[in-house]
Amino acid sequence: MKEFSGKVLFLDRSDINTDEIIPAKYLTEITKEALKPYLLEDLSLAGFNTKEDIKDKAVLVTRANFGCGSSREHAPWAFEVNGINVVIAESFARIFRQNMYNCGMFAIELPKDKIEYLFENFAGKETSITIDIDKEKIIVTSSDQSEEIDFKVGEFDKTLVKEGGWVGYADKNY
């Protein structure tokens, strides 16, 4: 199982698409590692500094319809090689969400008010998040605050996270 704990990157925008996460011109790479320098290179978001803001982050918190557009699994891979194995959002595009779980990564949906709460109370501070997969809890911590937020993960998704992805599971079961 991958690591699901660490510093949080907040991206305060809906509809962030996979072209913004990893532009098509880098799809000619044939290793996941080669995508590392290009994560979120084309993100259009005021105040976002690609190089500085991604550094040392392990969890992304963002808004609705994250990962829309192209089916490219290069998007989850670009997060993975940068050490980000968890995205928490109000909602996801179907293919991106499935790609995350297929890679044994977390795409966690929270209701809009919970996402709003995270942005209001934690964005702009140094914040860490740990995912407790068995208790289905998100533990959020900043220097002056600590909270636990419940989340739901389906049985299939949980199995993919625990077994490290769909290829291994499918090989054993089909």
Added chain:
Amino acid sequence: MGKTIAEKIFDAHRVNMPFPDTHVLKLDRVFCHEITTPIAITDLMARGMDRVFDPTKIKAVIDHVTPAKDSKTAEQGKILRDWAKRHDIKDFFDIGRNGVCHAIFPEKGFVRPGYTVIMGDSHTCTHGAFGAFAAGVGTTDLEVGIFKGVCAFHFPKTIKFVLNGTLKPGVYAKDLILFIIKELTVNGATNMVIEFTGPVIDAMSMESRMTLCNMAIEAGGTCGICYPDMTTVEYLWEFIKDEFSTREDALREYSKWISDADASYEKVYEYDVTNLEPMVTFGFKPDQVKTVNEMADTKIDQVYIGSCTNGRIEDLRIAASILKDKKISDDVRAIVSPATPAIYSMALKEGLIEIFQNAGFCVTNPTCGACLGMSNGVLANGEACASTTNRNFNGRMGKGGTVHLMSPSTAAASAIVGKITNSQFYKA
């Protein structure tokens, strides 16, 4: 309670349900291209599992960057080519025989009503035009599809569009789907199948239905679906004539892939589209849609006619009919990319290529190229493109560029004046 077409296809293909709401389906087709497949291939090799479930059900094409533009794209093509050869995948379309995946695979008769289809490409929803369940997937789903012939889905709810009336001259499937995406918004159909029904769809060619279904993903949809009818049978007839004694027999068989009248829907939208106007996008999301009239006089630098949305013969005929004996504006450059070699040949025989060239268009080989800013027409910073493609994301056709999505008719008319404009076929 009756069933939707998607429910019927799921029922006919379900291998098992290992978990609640997890439907593992048997696949009739796994389509592959050189951008998302090579990493699946190298991963299978690294795991010592370099196998394919059935080489006759896997179809592969080099289409995104072709001919290769550099060493990296050459390597991607090579990995796909070597793999197709190694596993005896007969339907592999290499340089010279290759076209845009969602145009060439239907053209070869590979998609049939009731099929399950996956591909590592979000516009796989195009193939729903044949009454199939066709979904874009990532490389891991593709990889499992290649070696096991299965894919897992949560059950998609269905929304239905009933489209009444008649489209006016100069208004096309592209205008209709842009209008629908505007109504649904970019995630209005997430995790759902979109059924397109009604007299407007009944009157549409397969090419137009593909244009419509192609953009279901732009509203978040898993698949766009049209019911199979005699138009579907006619399109497929040369491929299925040995299976059926008459077209009516084929239609009878395919009619089982139509939703029941009492099927349950998440939502039903009903519109009379008789007064629909030509539509165009602004901004960086495909639901940012206005009428061409509202956007008239927006300056453009490039015109692009092609792609899996609008690079088929019908599209080229419409564009050429507008460009005949005309020249494009001195202030624009224009590119047309017939989506497959067969379309290219037809366009050549019908004199369309000559019309495009005389008008000042560059005619490229079939490729996805410019649509996603990979080759053959990348925009410079600050430039705008009038494009028949499917995505207007920030930087999609080149960093700092803007894309206005529109029909081939509007694109051709816009090329002549150098600004977004309605074609002469549309009378308000």
